[in-house]
Amino acid sequence: MGTLLRRAPGSLCCQLRLRRLQEALGSSAAIGRGHRLCHADQAAAADHVEDERYYQLYPGHIPTTPLQKALLAAGSAFMALYDPYRHDMVAVLGETTGYLALQSLRERMRNDPEGYRVLQERPRIRLSSLDMNGLRELPEGTFGREYIRFLDDNRVSPDTRMPTKFVDDEELAYVIQRYREVHDLMHTLLGMPTNMLGEVVVKWFEAVQTGLPMCILGAMFGPVRLNARKLQALTTAFIPWAVRSGRSANCILNFYYETRWEQTVESLREEIGILPPPTV
Amino acid sequence: MGVTACGALCGRHRQLLLLLARGFCSGFRRFSAEGETHFGFQTVSEAEKGEKVYQVFESVAKKYDVMNDSMSLGIHRLWKDILLHQMNPYPGTQLLDVAGGTGDIAFRFINYIRSQRERQVQQKLRSHQNLSWQEILKSYQEGEQKSLGGSHVVVCDINKEMLTVGKQKACHLGYSEGLSWVVGNAEELPFNDDKFDIYTIAFGIRNVTLIDQALKEAYRVLKPGGRFLCLEFSQVNNPLISRIYDLYSFQIIPVLGEIIAGDWKSYQYLVESIRRFPAQEEFKEMIEDTGFLKVEYRNVSSGIVAIHSGFKL
Numbered sequence: 001m002g003t004l005l006r007r008a009p010g011s012l013c014c015q016l017r018l019r020r021l022q023e024a025l026g027s028s029a030a031i032g033r034g035h036r037l038c039h040a041d042q043a044a045a046a047d048h049v050e051d052e053r054y055y056q057l058y059p060g061h062i063p064t065t066p067l068q069k070a071l072l073a074a075g076s077a078f079m080a081l082y083d084p085y086r087h088d089m090v091a092v093l094g095e096t097t098g099y100l101a102l103q104s105l106r107e108r109m110r111n112d113p114e115g116y117r118v119l120q121e122r123p124r125i126r127l128s129s130l131d132m133n134g135l136r137e138l139p140e141g142t143f144g145r146e147y148i149r150f151l152d153d154n155r156v157s158p159d160t161r162m163p164t165k166f167v168d169d170e171e172l173a174y175v176i177q178r179y180r181e182v183h184d185l186m187h188t189l190l191g192m193p194t195n196m197l198g199e200v201v202v203k204w205f206e207a208v209q210t211g212l213p214m215c216i217l218g219a220m221f222g223p224v225r226l227n228a229r230k231l232q233a234l235t236t237a238f239i240p241w242a243v244r245s246g247r248s249a250n251c252i253l254n255f256y257y258e259t260r261w262e263q264t265v266e267s268l269r270e271e272i273g274i275l276p277p278p279t280v
Numbered sequence: 281m282g283v284t285a286c287g288a289l290c291g292r293h294r295q296l297l298l299l300l301a302r303g304f305c306s307g308f309r310r311f312s313a314e315g316e317t318h319f320g321f322q323t324v325s326e327a328e329k330g331e332k333v334y335q336v337f338e339s340v341a342k343k344y345d346v347m348n349d350s351m352s353l354g355i356h357r358l359w360k361d362i363l364l365h366q367m368n369p370y371p372g373t374q375l376l377d378v379a380g381g382t383g384d385i386a387f388r389f390i391n392y393i394r395s396q397r398e399r400q401v402q403q404k405l406r407s408h409q410n411l412s413w414q415e416i417l418k419s420y421q422e423g424e425q426k427s428l429g430g431s432h433v434v435v436c437d438i439n440k441e442m443l444t445v446g447k448q449k450a451c452h453l454g455y456s457e458g459l460s461w462v463v464g465n466a467e468e469l470p471f472n473d474d475k476f477d478i479y480t481i482a483f484g485i486r487n488v489t490l491i492d493q494a495l496k497e498a499y500r501v502l503k504p505g506g507r508f509l510c511l512e513f514s515q516v517n518n519p520l521i522s523r524i525y526d527l528y529s530f531q532i533i534p535v536l537g538e539i540i541a542g543d544w545k546s547y548q549y550l551v552e553s554i555r556r557f558p559a560q561e562e563f564k565e566m567i568e569d570t571g572f573l574k575v576e577y578r579n580v581s582s583g584i585v586a587i588h589s590g591f592k593l
Contacts, residue, residue: 075539
């Protein structure tokens with residue numbers, strides 16, 4: 001089963017095929033129900049069935065109608081709250097609700113030289129593309145070393161990120177994929193662990209930075225699962241800091257992190273515009 | 281018909297092709313190319329189809345029952361009950377449930393037999409009022425040993441995951457006797473000829489690569505006088521219900537699959553495979569061609585589901 005990457009909808013060849021099909025349907029309507037299409041139209045129809053089926057803009061793409069997107073958004077929001085371990089639901093929520101925010105993110109990336117380079121070269125952060133041992137041998141305090149420490153301490157791996165499925169634009173699919181992969185790097189730069197508190201803080205930062213509805217929802221509803229003490233620390237210290245950092249920082253997707261492993265965490269923070277974390 | 285219908289639905293290509301697929305699917309069972317068949321709306325080789333179907337059910341096995349309840353809003357239980365009522369087994373029946381996976385039909389069969397058996401025992405006792413103590417004791421002992429009256433059900437499925445889930449369910453629900461779990465392919469059953477009284481296949485035959493072969497095997501393992509029963513999704517005969525059903529199948533079911541089971545593609549395959557399956561009359565002819573006699577079908581829920589029945593005589 002091969003996957004065929006196709007041009008965007010409305011391309012000429014798709015429209016021609018569509019017109020042929022409409023004629024075929026028109027003729028069958030004239031004769032009545034149960035009419036079998038003649039052999040040539042059957043071949044065209046079978047062809048089109050296959051094309052539509054493989055109407056993938058990128059590997060893993062599942063084309064969806066607006067109704068399906070709405071249902072997915074509602075269902076995934078509910079499921080993500082009901083079962084916080086369903087990270088795939090958070091991902092689906094992000095994809096189905098993020099269209100406008102992703103477009104504005106893409107614009108920001110295009111208008112920045114480093115962001116533009118990221119869009120062109122499409123780097124991916126995966127175990128296979130990272131030199132884990134090399135990064136581990138970097139000096140303490142460097143971005144690469146701290147990132148590996150973060151992965152080891154929290155026992156996470158960059159390969160557990162869900163691939164994009166429901167975004168109907170190939171470039172935007174990459175933007176959201178990049179956002180997901182940069183999320184772990186944000187944990188490192190903000191110094192937040194992967195427990196519920198840490199995740200909420202990072203979500204607040206990302207909500208201000210990206211404007212993705214999924215981040216906003218996560219930031220608003222995440223705290224319901226925290227106890228009173230953590231909630232207090234959150235509201236008095238962490239959230240104001242995360243919001244201020246988010247506002248003062250440049251767009252986090254406009255940095256080619258793979259070239260900055262040797263940079264120290266402090267200098268990278270300063271360059272991006274993230275304020276030092278509060279001490280609690 | 282087709283053009284206005286698709287104008288009413290979302291104006292994307294997909295809706296058009298769905299109506300088209302339904303229009304020509306009913307007569308379009310096999311491709312002319314050698315060894316090729318359909319997997320939902322895709323074309324695959326016959327060898328590939330088996331593997332892909334196995335993967336689908338391996339991935340859905342744990343959430344299979346939850347998904348069945350959500351997709352059919354619990355109605356699948358009624359369909360299976362109707363099948364059992366049509367089967368009307370009596371104690372002593374040997375049942376083979378193919379593609380029986382999680383055991384729904386098998387458990388219903390055991391319940392049915394138990395209630396039939398109780399009725400039998402009660403009737404017997406009522407007709408024998410003047411028994412000696414020894415005779416009463418003997419009848420109670422017999423009753424305990426053969427609470428199923430010698431009935432037995434073999435659950436056969438090609439997929440080990442589904443059988444594992446079925447065995448766990450049996451443990452939870454307390455079914456211990458009269459059940460066997462066998463891994464086997466419907467196209468090549470690991471049983472001798474003339475072995476079973478009833479052969480059922482519920483929502484399984486559309487996943488088989490070579491349906492004719494499965495029907496031949498069914499004929500082989502049934503005893504003379506045995507009955508073939510198939511419960512399967514079929515073509516809806518009412519146009520209004522058909523449109524609602526299509527909308528529900530293609531818009532809602534994959535979304536449910538993604539949200540509940542985290543698996544869009546398996547449920548997309550499921551709804552496509554329903555459209556690919558032959559209609560009631562055509563399937564009836566296939567059963568007759570295999571050699572079964574007195575083949576009948578019965579539509580349930582306006583044809584969303586049909587029960588086909590035939591006898592080996």
